Amino acid sequence: MAEPVNKNVITRQQLKALGWMASLLLGAVVILAAVNHRKGSAVKGVEVDIKPLPNGDLLMQPVDVRELIHKAFGYEFESRSVRTVEIDRLERVLEKDPLVEDAEVYLDSRDFVRVSVTQREPVIRIIDKDGWNYYLDKNGKRMPLSKHFTARVVVATGSIPEYVSDYLLRERHLLRHLFLLSQDLRNDAFLNAMIGQIFVSSNGDFILAPMIGDQKIVFGKYEDAPDKIKNLKIFYREAMPYEGWRKYRSIDVRFRGQVICK
Structure with a gap:
């Protein structure tokens, strides 16, 4: 006669599934904590890269880009919270300049604001x-x-x-x-x-x-x-x-x- 199955006993497969769920939950918590921590961190600097024209000319310098940013926002980004950096607005501000054809801005893993500018030719x-x-x-x-x-x-x-x-x-x-x-x-x-x-x-x-x-x-x-x-x-x-x-x-x-x- 077969022994009755105890429905309260957790099988090995169930333990494994619970372990995976706990790992995923812990990972999500860690990622969320890291994101929240980063949002509270400060911008360490602004790095500007201007792509030369085909003949090598630079019609504008990094200092010009920094001046455009300061004029539009009224402050320097250094030491301000990462969460305050408005990437889309910053790109729009730069692309309004008559010497700029395109601007791409992003925050890198080291909390630097990276600005890449393509000049009009x-x-x-x-x-x-x-x-x-x-x-x-x-x-x-x-x-x-x-x-x-x-x-x-x-x-x-x-x-x-x-x-x-x-x-x-x-x-x-x-x-x-x-x-x-x-x-x-x-x-x-x-x-x-x-x-x-x-x-x-x-x-x-x-x-x-x-x-x-x-x-x-x-x-x-x-x-x-x-x-x-x-x-x-x-x-x-x-x-x-x-x-x-x-x-x-x-x-x-x-x-x-x-x-x-x-």
Whole structure:
């Protein structure tokens, strides 16, 4: 006859399950205590990393980022409680700066606030007809000059109209054509290295000034830009080595399929 089962006896499997539950509960308590302890700890410092532009330029310095933070919050983060650090607000504050394209902020395991900044990339410097001086970034948006460094980009001067925020949407806007031309030059390794300035005449023609030689390149309007650039490169590649850089004072590519030199 089988012995009756004592329902009050805890089996080995049940003991094991209870042990696991106790371990999980203890772990949760430890983690919660650690989180609460960390929230009560103080920020030990702010570390700022600014990613250089492709050519190595730094248009802003870590001290500029710290000044932006202090101006927005009114205090230094060092020695303040970790729980008071508003990560999202801090990122928004930094991304409002016209030199900043993106900002990422986080608290590391050592209670340091880590700030990573991606700079906006200027592609052309504009000095317009009224003397306003600024950059256009790679997306065509206006950005101010840097107090630390002058970006090594093509400079445009002359009869350049006032900046308006929707100029890229205006098909015939001269500033739009100027920006597109600067992009064409920038995307060509040879011309990007050679052209240093664009002058806009009173009739809206573009005149390019090379880094080497004293000649001017009369580009004309932006119309047929790919054809003009192609002809200009052929001339520099095939004719200039034989004629020399100083022979011509003017190189005119305004007319389709032609390069007229004087």
